Structure formats: structure tokens, C-alpha cells
Amino acid sequence: MWSPRPGRRTLAGQFLVLQLAVVALVLVIVGVLSFQQATRSFEDDRGARLRSAAEYLANVAVVRDRVGSTDAARELAPAVDRAVSLSGADVASVVDRRGKVVASTRPALVGTTAALGDSRVLEGRGWTGSVTTDRARVLTGHAPVLDDEGTFAGAVLVEQTYPSSWQRASNAAPDLALFLGVGAGLGILGSWAVSRIVRRRTRGLGTRDFARLADHRQALLHSIREGVLGLDPAGRVTMVNDAALELLGLHDASLGRSVGDLGLEPHLAQLLVDPADASDLVVVTGQRVLVxxxxxxxxxxxxxxxxxxxxxxxxxVAVQQQLGSNLSITDALRAQTHEFANQLHTISGLLELDEPDEARALVTRIVGVRADRESDVADHVEDPATAALLIAKSSQADEAGVLLEIAPDCEVPPLPPDLSADTTTILGNLVDNAIDACRGRTQARVRLDARADDTALVIEVEDSGDGVPRDLRETVFVRGFSTKPEVLGGRGIGLALVRLLCERRGGSVTIDEARPSLFRVVLPWESS
Structure with missing residues (x-):
């Protein structure tokens, strides 16, 4: 099992640190927003009070009457001081039409030009906002002063200096502490819980460990000779190595695709997505036999x-099929040896009974039958390996009570070694199947016909059985698989192997439409 290196922070640990950093950043943002919110609250609450105080002072009769007098500073002082006391402002001032201070709670400002900022109070409009003076940044409320005729006579300015950052933070501290505390607690608890889940799901591995695992996985997958195919529960390809791509005839774009969309043969696709475990399934697909x-x-x-x-x-499988053909010939020769031994015993008995004429007649008959059979095969089959196979199959057919006959116009010329090997494998499988199909029937018969032209060798094998049903004429060639390990010895894939060998040479094997027990094989002289 893969384990993280000592001293290296796991992915869960890295995730926890990252989460805590995010929580800290969120808390800082919350603090900044809370500070700004405190500033806005100060501007909204105090701005309204300052403007109310300015409007109150602007409507005081003495201010309206004496704003333009030469002794305004002394005459308006009580009213200005009262406005400051009522509003809690720092400074209250009265200016004339030109913006010059004529009275103020701060005498030093009298005679100076007031800092109005963006205010349009000198146009007769009230205003609330912040203004930067030579002293500090202040929040101010402005109100115009109108005389008894409604003419603009001056303005009232009520100002309060912005509290310091510490004061604003102190004012927001109770709510801010609550928000930050709850946010930090939930963030840390959530980060810890997530890190625990990540640690459990990732087996305590770090990012470098995952990278090493991925590298090792790729190296292992693409270095082994066996094909490996991974599928998710929905039947989509999650993993495939080079060997599997080659064996299945796929391409690199197969990842993430459903098995049904890969263009595989239906029986092979069904085997791949079957949810049950299975061992040593043999399947014939395309030009390959896969386990x-x-x-x-x-x-x-x-x-x-x-x-x-x-x-x-x-x-x-091809070698085993050829070996099976050789074993079949060996079994036929063994059967012939047993038959010859019985016949020799019979001849010996006739001689001991002093019946030389009967013994001579029996020998003549035996030699004649064998000679006729061999002569019949030799007259129609010039390829030695194919001829030897047919002689052996004749003996097997005799033992099964089946007559193996060769068509009068059958002709098999000498074959190239590779074609001869494929022909014996194909012919052996077809004859064996034909013998099994009609074994035990009355007048059971298997008929062989072959002809050669300039392009191909055509072989036909027909038996006296019922033939292959129409709905199984393709299935008998593709259902070349079995759950039995001994299938590699030849059981279960005979006809599938016949098709495989034919298609490899660019030929074909078919079942005649009108005669369902006739198999027709076409083998081109040149392998494609």
C-alpha cells in the first residue's frame, strides 16, 4: 500500500492551511467592511443632525437679521454657541454671501473664507458632506440664511471632525467582535471537518504522492504486454493501456466513452460490461483470439x-488446432493399427485352420479397400498434408458409422506451406463438426468437394444432418467463447477459428442459404 513520506505535509494538511488562509482573508475583509460601515453610519447619523442644527440656526431671527451687520461676530455668538450645544458639533459658523466667516464658535475663523468643498450653499441650497479643511477632514451640514424678503443673506456651517480610526473601530468593536468570532469559529470548524474528510478519502497522501502514483500508474499500464481496460459502473472507459488499444482495435480517444460506442462486436461488448467476475473467457473477435x-x-x-x-x-490457438489435427491423425493411425491387428489375427486363424484360400481372399479384400480409399484421395487431393488428413478422417468416420465421400470433381492441387497449414486446420474442424452433426443417423454421410481457380481455393463440406438454423448462422461463428479453461484445447471455438483463419487470408466461410448443412470456404492464394 502506498504511504506518504515522513515529514511531508499531506494533501489534507495543505487543504487545511489553505482553508485557514481563506478564513483569515475573509475575516480581514469583514473587518474592513465593518470599519467602512461604521464610517458610513457616522456620516449618515451625524450628517443628519449637523444639517438639522444648521437649518435651526439659519432660521433663528437674530441670525437672519444680523448676518450682514458689522458686529455680527458679537451679536450672533450666543445663537452659534447654542447650536453647538444642542447638536454636539465641534464648530458652528455663519458666513456672508461671499462665503466669508462673520461669526463662529472658533473666533480664529472670523474673517477667513470658509472651506465649502462641493457645497452649493452660496446658491441657496442645503448640503451635507465631508470637507477637508486646514485643520482636518470634517463632516459638515450647510443651510442657507434667508432674510425677511426671502433673499439669500448668508449660510450656516455646522462641522464635526471625523473620529479617529481607533475610535471608529472601538465603536464597531462589539458587533465586529461578534461577527469575527462567529465567522472564525465556523470557518475553522468547517476547515477542520473538510480536512478530515479529505484526509480519509486521500489516505493521507500529499500532492507529490499523487503525482508519483499517477506516473507509476502510467508506467505500469503502458509497459505490461497484457491489455488492461478499466470501466466505471456505467460502462464508460476510465483506463486503457496501449496493449488493450491494439488488441481491441481502439484509439486514444476511447477514454470517457461508453463500451457500446466503441464499435466492438456485440458479444465482446457484452462480456466487457458484464458485472460478474469471470476467469479465462475465450473470445474470438476480428482476427484475434483473446483470453x-x-x-x-x-x-x-x-x-x-x-x-x-x-x-x-x-x-x-492456431498451433493447438494444428496439434489437434496431428493428434487426430495419430488417433486414426492407432485405430487402424488396432483394426490391422484384428485382421492379422483373423488371417492367422484361417491359416491355422488350413484355409489358405480364405486367408488369401481376405487379404486381397483388405488391401483392395485400403488401396481404393487411398487411390480415391490421391486422385482428388494432391497436397500431401491435406490427403493425409482426409485418410485419417475417413478412418474416424468409419468408426463413427459415417461415410466420408469425396465429390467426383473434387480437386485440391499442391498448396503453399502456409495455405496448406490453414487448410488442414479449417478442413479438420469442418469435417469433425460434420461427423458430429450426423453421427447416429441412418445412412449418415459427409461429402467433401473442392475446386481451385486462378484466385482462390474453394472448399465445401456438407453432411446429412439437419443443418444450422437460419437464426444461428452468424452466431455459430461469433460465439467462440466458453468459461471452461479447456477451451484452448479446441472446444468451443472451432468454427470461430475457421472464420478467423479465412478472414486473415482475405477469404470467407459461409453457410449455403438453400442447403443449411453445407459450409463453403474461400481461401485466396495470396494472403491479404
């Missing part, structure tokens, strides 16, 4: 899909 093993994949008792491994056994 599949399928296992369900699970983590913490939860299914995550399946893994299919595959091996190419095309050459091995």
Missing part, C-alpha cells in the same frame, strides 16, 4: 467499476 479476465473493483465495499485484462492467444 479475458474480469474483476469487479471496489473501495471500502463500494463498487467503482471493473477491470478487464486480456491476452492475445491467436497464435497459440
Amino acid at each position: 479475458l479476465n474480469r474483476r469487479r473493483a471496489a473501495t471500502r465495499d463500494e463498487g467503482v467499476g471493473s477491470v478487464v485484462t486480456m491476452r492475445d492467444r491467436t497464435e497459440l
